[in-house]
Amino acid sequence: MLDDERLPSSLEQAVDLLRDGPPIRDEWRSALDVQLSQQVTRRVWHVRPMHAIAACAMFVLFGGAVTATFLLSRDNARVASTAPQSMVRFDLVAPSAVRVSIVGDFNGWNAEALPMRRSGDGRTWQLDVKLPPGRYTYGFVVDGRLVRDPSAPESGSDDFGVPSSVVLVSHRGGST
């Protein structure tokens, strides 16, 4: 009997109705596109080997004391350029977003405290944040929705919690 894969006739009409699924909403698709565009940035940064070479050269020459740019591996890459006094630059590519802010341990996860600015290309949102050395968990609020930095290491599994990322600020003013 288990080899009989036919649907019982009494269920055929009901299953036909189930196959008629809900439509994809435009708003849902737009939100997905925003999320996907943030993930794509990881690839864009990944294919810039000259940045890594330049960063290594600067770090060797100046000991990371003045500025640093890091390009990490493909799976957890994020670019974080820093200036003296541990100024960390956060970048997020979100061309469709209307409002973006950064939240984290350093500002009590307050979405109003650190709004990001849209850069000249109209696609990237940026903000420089001065941070003392330490380990910080953070995320972005994109039009009211908390999202993880797609290009930074995850703070842990996001299956049961809020999505978040981690940035490390060293005593030398570098960050990863």
Place this chain on the structure above:
Amino acid sequence: MTDATLVLAALDGDRAAFATLVDRHAPPCLRFATRMLGNIHDAEEVTQDTMMRVHRWLSRYDTTQSFRTWVMSIHVNRCRTALLQRGRRTRRIVLDEPVVLLASVPSTSANTDLRDAIERALAQIEPMQREAFLLRHVEQLTYDEMASATTAGVSALKMRVQRACERLQVILAEDRHA
């Protein structure tokens, strides 16, 4: 253009190629999640999560296998997780009979009645049976594809589908006579 070709293009940075994959695979994922979870809000959230994971893990996809099955394997897991989370949430809010009655509206057609009845019936059967039934008869996967997507054995899946059919027939019959 095949899914495998689109995947290779997407891995080369072609956003339009991935958008086409989303256009093809998001609707069935949304349909499956809606039937599994019982509401469109959770289904949209889970489907978005699935698409993000598909994108993130695209380089792990083996192009010699079915992309649809690979996507569904991710999606099934996301739905299972959502079901566990939602189960904890909804126990607090469901059992308010007056509100349920106030929210009810008269049905407008026989199809609406039947759709409501089958959705109520689906909600009453075991989640693993519901999952197998939907994958087989709504998403129309083969049993081998279902086994890949769920990591369950074919014979176990056939048993789940058979039991789901039997339960659904009983529940629908009871519903008609209620």
